[in-house]
Amino acid sequence: MWVAAVIARWPVGLTFGDELGYIGQARLILDGRFRPGDDSLGIWVPTHGGTMVGQYPVFLALLVAPLFAVWPRLIFVIGVLAALGLAWGTAVVLRRWGRQPTWALLVLAHPTVIIMARTVMVDLMLATFAVGAWCALRIGRRTPAIILLAATVMAKPNGFLIAFALLAGEAATWLRARDDSGARARLWWAALGGAAGIAASAGLNLLSVGKLWYGYTHEFLGTPPFWPKYFPHTAPVHIASLLLLPPLLVAGAWPLWRRRQVGPLFVVAGLTSMMCFFFFVDRGRTPLETLAMSPRLILPVVAFLMVGYIDLLAQWATRWPRAARAIQVLLVIVPAGGALAISARHRAWQEPQAAARAAVAPLLASAGTKTLGITRAAMKAGALHDGPVVMVWEHATSGPPVVLCGTQSMSYREPGRIAACPLPDYDDRELNDGFHALTRRRP
Numbered sequence: 001m002w003v004a005a006v007i008a009r010w011p012v013g014l015t016f017g018d019e020l021g022y023i024g025q026a027r028l029i030l031d032g033r034f035r036p037g038d039d040s041l042g043i044w045v046p047t048h049g050g051t052m053v054g055q056y057p058v059f060l061a062l063l064v065a066p067l068f069a070v071w072p073r074l075i076f077v078i079g080v081l082a083a084l085g086l087a088w089g090t091a092v093v094l095r096r097w098g099r100q101p102t103w104a105l106l107v108l109a110h111p112t113v114i115i116m117a118r119t120v121m122v123d124l125m126l127a128t129f130a131v132g133a134w135c136a137l138r139i140g141r142r143t144p145a146i147i148l149l150a151a152t153v154m155a156k157p158n159g160f161l162i163a164f165a166l167l168a169g170e171a172a173t174w175l176r177a178r179d180d181s182g183a184r185a186r187l188w189w190a191a192l193g194g195a196a197g198i199a200a201s202a203g204l205n206l207l208s209v210g211k212l213w214y215g216y217t218h219e220f221l222g223t224p225p226f227w228p229k230y231f232p233h234t235a236p237v238h239i240a241s242l243l244l245l246p247p248l249l250v251a252g253a254w255p256l257w258r259r260r261q262v263g264p265l266f267v268v269a270g271l272t273s274m275m276c277f278f279f280f281v282d283r284g285r286t287p288l289e290t291l292a293m294s295p296r297l298i299l300p301v302v303a304f305l306m307v308g309y310i311d312l313l314a315q316w317a318t319r320w321p322r323a324a325r326a327i328q329v330l331l332v333i334v335p336a337g338g339a340l341a342i343s344a345r346h347r348a349w350q351e352p353q354a355a356a357r358a359a360v361a362p363l364l365a366s367a368g369t370k371t372l373g374i375t376r377a378a379m380k381a382g383a384l385h386d387g388p389v390v391m392v393w394e395h396a397t398s399g400p401p402v403v404l405c406g407t408q409s410m411s412y413r414e415p416g417r418i419a420a421c422p423l424p425d426y427d428d429r430e431l432n433d434g435f436h437a438l439t440r441r442r443p
Contacts (some may be wrong), residue, residue, distance in 0.1 A: 001332060001333075001335075001336035002105070002108045002335050002336045002339050003080065003084070004336070005336050005337075005339035005340035005343055006080055006114075006117065006118065006339055006343055008340065008343070009340070009343035009344050009346070009347040010073065010076065010347075011073065011076045011118045011119070011346070011347065011350060012073065012347065012350045012351065012353060012354035012384075013350035013351075013352075013353030013354060013380055013381060013384065014119070014120070014350075014353070014380040014383055014384070015115070015118065015119045015121075015346070015350075015412070016119060016121055017043070017380075017410060017411070018043070018056065018121060019119060019120045019121060019380075019383070020041065020042060020043055020379050020380065020383055021042055021043035021054060021055050021056045022056060022060050022061050022064060022120050022121075022122070023041070023042070023061075023064065023068070023075070023120060023383045023384075024036070024040060024041045024042020024043065024044075024054070024383075025042060025054045025056070025058055025061035025208070026061040026062075026064040026065040026068050026075075027040075027041060027042075027068070027389070028040065028042070028054075028061075029058075029061055029062065029065040030065050030068065030069055034053075034054070034058065034207055034208040035051065035052070035053065035208075036052050036053075036054070038391075039390040039391045039392075040390075040391065041374070041379060041382070041383060041389050041390075041391055042054065043055045043056070045215055045216070045217045046217075047209070047210065047211075047215060051210070053208065053209045053210070053215040054208055054209070054215060055215065055216055055217075056122075056216065057122075057154065057155065057156060057157070057201065057204070057205075057214060058204050058205075058207070058208040059122075059151075059154040059155055059201075059204060060078075060120070060122045060125070060155065062204075063078060064078060064120060071386075072384040072385070072386050073384060075120050076118060076119070076120065078120060078125065079116060079117040079118055079119050079120065079121070079124055079125075080117050082116075082117065082124040082125040082127075082128045083107075083108060083113055083114075083116075083117035083124060083128075084108075085128040085132060086107055086113065086124070086127060086128040086131055086132075086303055087104050087105060087107045087108050088104070089128065089131045089132045089134075089135040090104035090107050090131065090303075090306065090307050090310065091103075091104035092135050092139065093131075093134075093135050093138065093307055094307070094310065094311065094314065096138065096139065097259070097311060099310075099311060099314040099315075100314060100328075102328055102331050102332075103310045103313065103314045103331060104310065105331045105332060105335050106306070106310050106313070106331065106334075106335065107303070107306055107310070108335035108338075108339065109334050109335040109338045110245070110246070110302070110306065111245065111292040111338065111342060112245070112292055112293065112295040112296060112299065112302065113299075114338060114339050114342045114343070115292065115293065115342060115346065116296060116299065118343065118346055121296070122155050122156050123156075123296050123297065123299045124299060125155055126152065126155045126156050126158075126159055126162070126299065126300055127299040127300040127302070127303040128303075129148050129149075129151045129152040129155060129159070130148075130152050130159075130162045130163075130166070130267065130300045130303065130304070131300070131303050131304065131307070132144070132148045133145055133148035133149040133151075133152055133163075133166060133190075133193065134166055134261075134263055134264060134304075136148055137166070137170065137186045137189065137190065137263075140182065140185075140186070142185070142189050145186070145189045145190070145193060146189055146192050146193040146196060147193070148193070149163050149166065149167075149189075149190060149193025149194055149196075149197060150193050150194075150196040150197035150200060151197065152166075152193075152197060153193075153194060153196075153197025153198055153200075153201055154197050154200050154201050154204070157214055157216060158271065158274070158275075159197070160194075160197075160198070161270055161271060161274065162267050162270075162271060162300055163190075163193065163194040163197060164194065165263060165266035165267040165270050165271075166190055166263040166264075166266070166267065167187070167190040167191055167194055167263075168262075168263065168266050169261070169262040169263020169264070169265070169266050170183070170186050170187040170190045170263060171187055172262045172263075173186070173187075173260070173262060173263075174186075174187045176260075218279065221279055223279075225278060225279050225280075226274065226277045226278055226279075227277060227279065228277060230277055230278060230279045231276055231277050233281070234275070234276055234277065234278055234279075234280075234281045235276035235277075237281045237283070237290065237294045238272060238275060238276055238281065238294065238295075238297075238298055239276075240291065240294075241291060241294050241295045241298070241302070242272070242298075242301070242302075242305070244291060245291050245292065245295065246309065249302065249305050249306070249309055250305065251308075251309060251312060252304075252305035252306060252307065252308030252309030252310075252311075252312065253265060253268060253305060253308060254308065254312070255307075255308035255309075255311040255312055256268075256304070256305075256307070256308045264304040264307070264308075267300055267301060267304055268301050268304055268305060271298055271300060271301050272298055272301050275297050275298050278297065280297075281294050281297065282294050282296050282297065283413055284412070284413060285412070285413060349412065352381070352432055352433035352434075352435065353380055353381035353384075354381075355431070355432055355433075355435075356378070356381045356382075356404060356431050356432070356433075356435035356437075357381060357382070357384065357385055357404070359431045359432075359435075359437060360372060360402055360404050360431075360437050363402045363437055363439055364387070364401075364402050367401035367402055367439070367440075369400065369401055369402070370386075370387030370388060371387060371388040371389070371390060371400045372385045372387060372388070372389050372390075372400065372402060372403075372404060373389075373390050373391075373392040373399045373400040373402065373403035373404065373438075374389055374390075374391060374392065374403065374404045374405075375391075375392055375393075375394075375403065375404070375405045375406060375419065375421070376391070376393070376394075376406075376419070377405070377406030377407060377408060377409065377410055377418060377419050377434075378404045378405055378406035378435060379391075379406075379410060380410045381404060381406065381435060382404045385404075392405075392423070394419070399423070399426075399440070400440075401439065401440045402437065402438070402439055402440075403423065403426065403437075403438040403439075404435065404436075404437060404438075405419075405421040405423075405428075405435070405436040405437075405438050406419070406421075406434055406435055406436070407419050407420060407421055407434045407435075407436065408433070408434030421436040421438060422438075423438055425440060425441050426438040426439060426440055426441065427439050427440075427441055
């Protein structure tokens, strides 16, 4: 039912600006290269040598590229699979703890999980890898544990911290019982997975960036991205999300402590503390939207706390055995209903992007080309075009026959007019919701 709700309102556009970075890298990979040109779609940063490279790790782009080649909108399968994987890992842990695994469906009811499952973002995938690695360690599955820990490191730069926290948790477990051969084996698996992730990340960076570490830069800030001055701006938002969504989510730490699950607790403490000093936190147009979007950057923390939180709810539910059947029904209906409600609103916001792409399709056919030019404000709409895409910058004197132009901000949180469309030697046709189709004049 949850999957059906998402499919019924399948995404037709992009949500976050960061998605442009991943899709831009995926398009380059499909072209057989890693380095962008002057007109390449994406999010690029300069190196000290002056060349432009991708801002984000290339790992997600490698996963997305084959899906994009089949059908651009198929890339959103990545988020759905990540959400289902997170629920599955939670169910495995709950079953091991003697709980009814159906309770794991509550993971799919979390608004942030639903939103991120409809995007091409790495945050939900990172949470799934982390919980999956911990789950594999707990049930003694060596190969999945190593692979998932390596993937945790490769997915995002802060994945190294998460993998290290899980490794530290296994070390603490081994120190409490040094004669436990199973604890020693899990410690080695965690170390091997982390090391494999570091080596693979270095290799991918060498291919895509030309150096062993990431090309991610924040020079525009004037300070390091993690800095004390950002704490008053960021920390209250993260604290609110851990206290309110769901109510008293932080209480999920207690079952983890009681069951001596040290690794997840290290992740909760370490990643939350670190991100409270980060320069950025997601916000919406209203406090309620901010509450739903802000957990994105600490989603692994939310995922681990949800495991403990659900364990508490399942324990309390045993006090009302007569309500067991009704509770099981609610565990199915609530996540599916939430997915349908959020997906419907999300899809409605994206519809103008799809309408703009549909409107330029006959113009491209008339011009005898599949190459679409896009301006900066039309990047989210044009990124899912099923043919080549080239960027057309302001005051350009040449370009492809058809250009999709936007006059409104791409940002949901900061809407408003930001640009004009007319380009020299192009005719302007207004489409809808701030989108224009520009066609080159015939000589």
